[in-house]
Amino acid sequence: MAKRIGILGGGQLGLLLAQSLIRLGAEVHVFDPDAQSPACQMLAHSSSFAWSNEEELSKFFEGCDCLTYEFENVESELLFRLEKQKPLYPAANVLRVTQNRLSEKRFLNNLRLPHVHFAHFKYEDLASNRRRIQEFGLPCLAKTTFGGYDGKGQYFLQTPEDAENFANQPNLQGVDFILEEAIQIAAEVSCIVAHSKHGQEIAFPVMENIHHEQILDLTIVPSVVPLAVQVELIKLAHEAARRLNVVGLLTVEFFLSRQRPRTVNVADIEGWYIMINEFAPRPHNSGHVTMKACDISQFDALARILMDVPLTKPSLVSDDIYFMGNLLGDVWIGQQRNELDLSPLKHFPSIKDVVIYGKKEARSKRKMGHFVGQALNYEQAIADVHEFREALSVPPKVTQHSNR
Amino acid sequence: MAKRIGILGGGQLGLLLAQSLIRLGAEVHVFDPDAQSPACQMLAHSSSFAWSNEEELSKFFEGCDCLTYEFENVESELLFRLEKQKPLYPAANVLRVTQNRLSEKRFLNNLRLPHVHFAHFKYEDLASNRRRIQEFGLPCLAKTTFGGYDGKGQYFLQTPEDAENFANQPNLQGVDFILEEAIQIAAEVSCIVAHSKHGQEIAFPVMENIHHEQILDLTIVPSVVPLAVQVELIKLAHEAARRLNVVGLLTVEFFLSRQRPRTVNVADIEGWYIMINEFAPRPHNSGHVTMKACDISQFDALARILMDVPLTKPSLVSDDIYFMGNLLGDVWIGQQRNELDLSPLKHFPSIKDVVIYGKKEARSKRKMGHFVGQALNYEQAIADVHEFREALSVPPKVTQHSNR
Numbered sequence: 001m002a003k004r005i006g007i008l009g010g011g012q013l014g015l016l017l018a019q020s021l022i023r024l025g026a027e028v029h030v031f032d033p034d035a036q037s038p039a040c041q042m043l044a045h046s047s048s049f050a051w052s053n054e055e056e057l058s059k060f061f062e063g064c065d066c067l068t069y070e071f072e073n074v075e076s077e078l079l080f081r082l083e084k085q086k087p088l089y090p091a092a093n094v095l096r097v098t099q100n101r102l103s104e105k106r107f108l109n110n111l112r113l114p115h116v117h118f119a120h121f122k123y124e125d126l127a128s129n130r131r132r133i134q135e136f137g138l139p140c141l142a143k144t145t146f147g148g149y150d151g152k153g154q155y156f157l158q159t160p161e162d163a164e165n166f167a168n169q170p171n172l173q174g175v176d177f178i179l180e181e182a183i184q185i186a187a188e189v190s191c192i193v194a195h196s197k198h199g200q201e202i203a204f205p206v207m208e209n210i211h212h213e214q215i216l217d218l219t220i221v222p223s224v225v226p227l228a229v230q231v232e233l234i235k236l237a238h239e240a241a242r243r244l245n246v247v248g249l250l251t252v253e254f255f256l257s258r259q260r261p262r263t264v265n266v267a268d269i270e271g272w273y274i275m276i277n278e279f280a281p282r283p284h285n286s287g288h289v290t291m292k293a294c295d296i297s298q299f300d301a302l303a304r305i306l307m308d309v310p311l312t313k314p315s316l317v318s319d320d321i322y323f324m325g326n327l328l329g330d331v332w333i334g335q336q337r338n339e340l341d342l343s344p345l346k347h348f349p350s351i352k353d354v355v356i357y358g359k360k361e362a363r364s365k366r367k368m369g370h371f372v373g374q375a376l377n378y379e380q381a382i383a384d385v386h387e388f389r390e391a392l393s394v395p396p397k398v399t400q401h402s403n404r
Numbered sequence: 405m406a407k408r409i410g411i412l413g414g415g416q417l418g419l420l421l422a423q424s425l426i427r428l429g430a431e432v433h434v435f436d437p438d439a440q441s442p443a444c445q446m447l448a449h450s451s452s453f454a455w456s457n458e459e460e461l462s463k464f465f466e467g468c469d470c471l472t473y474e475f476e477n478v479e480s481e482l483l484f485r486l487e488k489q490k491p492l493y494p495a496a497n498v499l500r501v502t503q504n505r506l507s508e509k510r511f512l513n514n515l516r517l518p519h520v521h522f523a524h525f526k527y528e529d530l531a532s533n534r535r536r537i538q539e540f541g542l543p544c545l546a547k548t549t550f551g552g553y554d555g556k557g558q559y560f561l562q563t564p565e566d567a568e569n570f571a572n573q574p575n576l577q578g579v580d581f582i583l584e585e586a587i588q589i590a591a592e593v594s595c596i597v598a599h600s601k602h603g604q605e606i607a608f609p610v611m612e613n614i615h616h617e618q619i620l621d622l623t624i625v626p627s628v629v630p631l632a633v634q635v636e637l638i639k640l641a642h643e644a645a646r647r648l649n650v651v652g653l654l655t656v657e658f659f660l661s662r663q664r665p666r667t668v669n670v671a672d673i674e675g676w677y678i679m680i681n682e683f684a685p686r687p688h689n690s691g692h693v694t695m696k697a698c699d700i701s702q703f704d705a706l707a708r709i710l711m712d713v714p715l716t717k718p719s720l721v722s723d724d725i726y727f728m729g730n731l732l733g734d735v736w737i738g739q740q741r742n743e744l745d746l747s748p749l750k751h752f753p754s755i756k757d758v759v760i761y762g763k764k765e766a767r768s769k770r771k772m773g774h775f776v777g778q779a780l781n782y783e784q785a786i787a788d789v790h791e792f793r794e795a796l797s798v799p800p801k802v803t804q805h806s807n808r
Contacts, residue, residue: 002762003743019423022446025743025760025773042426042448200750295696295756295778309758310750317721339407339429346604346714352699354713356429358406369429374699 002027005306006064006086009071010037010046012357012367013283016291017070018043020303031060032071038357054078061085066306068248070282072099073147089197089248089306090281097244098279101178102145108276109265111243113236116255116275117181117263120145123174126167133163137262139182142166144175154214156182181263186272187256189223190286191237194301197247200311201238202301204294206230207286209253210382215365218385219286219324221293222316224378225256229272236267236276244281249302251284253277285326285367290314292353292372293322320374325385327354327369327392332362334393340369344391350375350384406431409710410468410490413475414441414450416761416771417687420695421474422447424707435464436475442761458482465489470710472652474686476503477551493601493652493710494685501648502683505582506549513669515647517640518679520659521585521667524549528578530571537567541666543586546570548579558618560586585667587679591660593627594690595641598705601651604715605642606705608698610634611690613657614786619769622789623690623728625697626720628782629660633676640671640680648685653706655688657681689730689771694718696757696776697726724778729789731758731773731796736766738797744773748795754779754788 005021007014010032018028018039030039035048045063049056051074061067066087069079076099079092097103108115119136126132133140138160144153157163188211192204208223209216223230233254241250257273260266267274287298294314304311316322332340342354356369371388375381409425411418414436422432422443434443439452449467453460455478465471470491473483480503483496501507512519523540530536537544542564548557561567592615596608612627613620627634637658645654661677664670671678691702698718708715720726736744746758755777763772775792779785 001742015426019426022419022423022762023757023759025762027762028446042432044446044448044450046448292699300757307746309746312749312753312756338405342711342713345716349716352716353427353704355427358426358429358431 003066003307004029004064006031006060006067007039008067008069008074010034010039011070012038012355013070013285015039015042015357016288016355017068017283017299017302020297020299021306024303024307024309026303026307029060029064031057036360038359041358051075051078054081057082058085068282068302068306069095072280072282090244090246090250094244094246094250094281098281100145101143101278102176104278105178107244111240112265113240113243114265114267114275115263116183116277117261119179121177121179123172123177130164130167133157133166133179134160136179137181138163141180141182142177143180145178146176158182181261183255183257183261183275184259185255186258187223187225188253188277189225189233189256190219190251190253190284191233192249192251192284192287192290192298193234193237193241193246194249194298194305194311195241195246196305196311197308198310201241202311202313203234203237204287204290204298204301204314205316206233207289209286213365215328215367216285216326218326218382219289220378220381221289221322225272226270229256229269229274232267232269232274236274240276240279244279246281248305249282249284249298251280251282251287253280285370286324288355288370289322289324289372292374293317318374320376321378321381322372322374323381323385324370324372325389326367327356327371327389328364329362329366329368330364331389331393332368333364334395336395338362340392341396342392343396344388347391348373348384348388350380351388407470407711408433408468410435410464410471411443412471412473412478414438414443415474416442416759417474417689419443419446419761420692420759421472421687421703421706424701424703425710428707428711428713430707430711433464433468435461440764442763445762455479455482458485461486462489472686472706472710473499476684476686494648494650494654498648498650498654498685502685504549505547505682506580508682509582511648512680516669517644517647518669518671519667520587520679520681521665523583525581525583526579527576527581534568534571537561537570537583538564540583541585542567545584545586546581547584549582550580562586585665587659587661587665588663589659590662590676591627591629592657592681593629593637593660594623594655594657594688595637596653596655596688596691596694596702597638597641597645597650598653598702598709598715599645599650600709600715601712602714605645606715606717607638607641608691608694608702608705608718609720610637611693613690617769619732619771620689620730622730622786623693624782624785625693625726629676630674633660633673633678636671636673636678640678644680644683648683650685652685652709653687653702655684655686655691657684689774690728692759692774693726693728693776696778697721722778724780725782725785726776726778727785727789728774728776729793730771731760731775731793732768733766733770733772734768735793735797736772737768738799740799742766744796745800746796747800748792751795752777752788752792754784755792
């Protein structure tokens with residue numbers, strides 16, 4: 001009988017993981033409250049109930065041989081109970097540490113892993129100490145400890161007025177925050193490592209990420225930061241995964257700065273200051289590029305771990321530069337269409353693959369698809385991403401359909 | 405609303421095509437009499453009825469925007485009626501020509517495309533003319549005109565006794581046959597071309613195929629036959645696809661000989677004699693290698709045509725040799741297991757991908773999976789295929805499961 005693998009979350013990461021699992025012969029089951037989520041609408045075995053429905057989640061666990069998650073905002077306390085039924089990879093404990101910015105930062109601090117200088121506070125405490133933020137130091141970022149992604153729940157506080165305005169928002173009462181030093185970022189990079197139950201450890205090439213309005217805009221491999229820095233990043237990613245006891249994937253997002261930040265826990269390699277920003281114990285948006293750039297993708301690696309198949313070391317398939325650009329709902333809105341017209345692709349031979357997630361509703365800033373391409377240099381890669389996206393973001397001139 | 409694409413046939417080719425379609429945002433529907441076929445058991449939308457059930461096939465067509473097939477033994481007369489409902493790519497006419505060896509050979513002959521010398525006969529006519537086969541010339545092959553694949557329905561006739569024995573099989577009464585000259589084959593190669601509705605034409609690199617007991621054993625790209633020969637093969641494949649009015653994929657299988665065969669319709673390039681063996685108007689077993697070797701796979705190309713997305717020219721991703729090895733049911737039988745243990749993979753860093761089709765029953769010679777790898781030379785590629793398959797074909801020594 002085929003091994004039954006459960007995925008919590010039916011978004012694009014779950015869909016692409018499901019495809020890798022199916023290619024290894026798995027029977028894939030997906031759980032997502034939204035029956036129209038990309039994986040739910042495609043797969044034969046899907047369950048759509050609220051995340052809080054422990055009875056249905058328990059049934060779902062019972063129907064699988066082992067499980068994973070592609071979505072971090074599942075209540076980890078619930079998963080602690082459920083993983084007693086069937087193994088969850090990575091374990092609930094990994095999610096408990098990584099889904100909360102405070103526990104993540106404390107983990108880094110306890111293990112002396114490099115990270116940005118931070119402080120924890122409850123929003124209501126600002127009432128008794130209005131100078132707290134300025135004492136921490138401006139400019140800084142206030143981030144909710146739980147539930148934020150793609151810049152949601154983040155406040156950039158540059159001036160004393162910003163701090164004052166932030167302290168006067170009634171809707172934030174009861175919310176837990178951390179303050180983070182605002183550092184001069186020279187580069188944001190991510191490193192994905194995969195650790196198996198049997199002690200196999202592999203790392204994907206370091207990926208360079210460029211954000212736009214706090215959402216990942218494009219990813220490029222290989223990174224142009226010095227090789228010694230990349231070696232250190234991979235070492236740190238493995239170290240973090242080992243200390244978290246990750247079985248599965250761990251994506252580590254790093255900030256790199258050329259100016260020494262205030263934190264004492266910083267790794268300094270050839271004048272590059274390395275700080276771990278955050279973890280994602282799952283496939284990552286930046287890792288989409290591995291589907292074309294590497295001989296094994298992030299999804300294949302996780303599928304192998306779940307299916308007990310040995311890992312092979314990922315390598316870049318050529319000496320070229322590979323890039324990934326996100327397609328947000330704004331592109332669909334720009335085309336004034338529900339179904340994206342991809343005919344501009346014919347003018348972009350450098351774009352090798354386009355993936356459309358099949359989400360029904362195109363909302364601004366919603367991740368709806370991505371593309372991967374190949375270039376001879378970094379500048380061309382960035383130019384290609386922007387030009388292809390611009391070409392896609394206007395209403396199509398002619399419809400070229402002809403049924404012969 | 406997502407475009408609804410129907411696939412006739414739920415085997416491994418249908419499953420992998422479905423994955424490419426889903427990555428382009430399609431809603432995929434599959435029709436296969438076997439509800440346990442690879443694609444049917446995975447996809448949300450599947451229909452399982454007999455191929456002869458025109459009512460259900462008609463309903464299936466109605467629920468799709470356009471359709472294709474991954475399986476050639478569908479009655480083409482039925483498809484002529486159904487394609488009036490919804491467009492079928494390639495059209496039923498392509499299938500009518502290619503699913504019958506006689507019409508295929510007549511098509512080649514009429515267009516003066518190079519092919520093996522042949523003759524058509526009805527089995528019962530051998531009773532009135534027992535010398536017919538010897539008059540055609542020994543050694544030769546007798547092949548049923550309809551329904552044969554993987555060497556099924558083929559008889560190699562070397563001696564007058566073989567011919568006599570062949571003529572005395574009561575179970576062959578009423579069967580239509582062609583005789584083919586037995587040629588000295590220097591190489592068997594395939595070329596897959598993709599033609600879009602909008603006139604775009606692309607070709608995949610020529611693939612070299614090695615058969616074992618008439619079933620494809622391994623495929624290697626790039627081919628080592630002279631470049632001028634490869635250029636001619638691609639030219640012939642495009643020419644055939646144009647003359648057949650293919651919208652979709654056409655796989656052209658060629659025989660290459662270094663000795664001039666009897667046929668007058670032969671292309672001679674630098675002493676290499678080229679003959680078209682047969683066509684498959686669909687993704688092909690040999691094309692699995694394109695999933696790792698090329699920057700766009702055969703499945704992606706067909707998915708783009710069905711989804712009206714422009715094609716990009718396929719290129720090999722590196723200068724290495726890529727190889728694909730089939731995994732037949734015999735490997736499962738060798739392991740004495742239902743679920744294949746892939747732990748030998750850890751000793752084969754050259755093997756980059758393994759695909760398991762999820763078929764429930766492992767029968768001898770049944771295609772159950774394949775693997776793709778990378779080598780620096782042709783000899784190493786062949787050695788790796790055999791060594792990996794041998795390592796897989798013995799019962800696993802230790803089970804290494806440990807749930808931590």
